[in-house]
Each structure stands twice: as structure tokens, then as C-alpha cells.
Amino acid sequence: MFSKTALLVGTMMMSAVVASPVYAGSTKSDDQSNTMATDEAIKSDAKDMGDKIAAQYEDAKDFTYEQKEEFLAWVDEQSDELGNSYDEASExxxxxxxxxxxxxxxxxNDATDELGDAVDDAQDASADTWEDVKKNTVAALEKAKKTISDSESAE
Incomplete structure (x- = not known):
């Protein structure tokens, strides 16, 4: 359920980023008064989706040590989705x-190296180190996500 939601949100964010220049450069009519409103609506939708993703990352921080395998599976799903987003954005x-x-x-590459190290640490985590390791892993996911979103906004 979560991965479908995250994928949907990611797809919508990518669509908004890709579609923004189309709306902004639209010259179908001489009246460009609605272009700014459309751009603002797209930016607002992208921000809302980003907030939802951030909330999902917040929820991930609640995984307990006993849920380590579920956490690692969740991280793997997120990594796959980020990889797909990176492929699209990089093109x-x-x-x-x-x-x-x-x-x-x-x-x-830097972000994924950091994420790989964090996943290795999470796999080897003990109950005593779990909270720090989990925090570092979520931070590495967020860094990878930010790498993509920063690059898209720089376009």
C-alpha cells in the first residue's frame, strides 16, 4: 500500500516538474494572465505532494528494532522508487x-553511496544502535530524494 502511494506521489511530482515549463511557455493565446496562476497551482500541488512524502518518511522513523526486516524492505522499495525517479530526471x-x-x-552517486553504507549499518544494527542507525538511513534516503528534487528545480 505504501509503495503504491509513494510511487503515485513521485509520479505526480515528476509530472508537475515536467509540465511546468509547458504551461509557463504556453503561447496559445495572447493573454498570458492565467499562466502565472497555473504555475502557482502546479508548484502548490508539488509542495503538497512533497509534504506527504515527508510525512511518510516521518512514519518510517517509528519502526522498532523488532521491525528491522520490514524497515529494510521499506528502504529497498524507497531506493527502487528513487532510482526510477533519478533515471527519469537525469534524462x-x-x-x-x-x-x-x-x-x-x-x-x-554520493547520495547512493551514503545510502548503501546506511543500509549496511542497518542490517548489522543491534537493539542498542537501532535508533541512530535508523535515523541515518532515513537521512540518507532524504538526501537521495533531495538530490533529485534539487536537480529538477535547477532545470
Missing amino acids: NVKQNSEEAYEEMSAAW
């Missing part, structure tokens, strides 16, 4: 700027 960025694409790739 869009690459079409606009090779330099921006290289910067995004470097930031993504």
Missing part, C-alpha cells in the same frame, strides 16, 4: 545541460 536534465547532468550524477 530530462541531460537534454537541457550536460554540465547539470554531470553535477546531478556526481551528487546522486
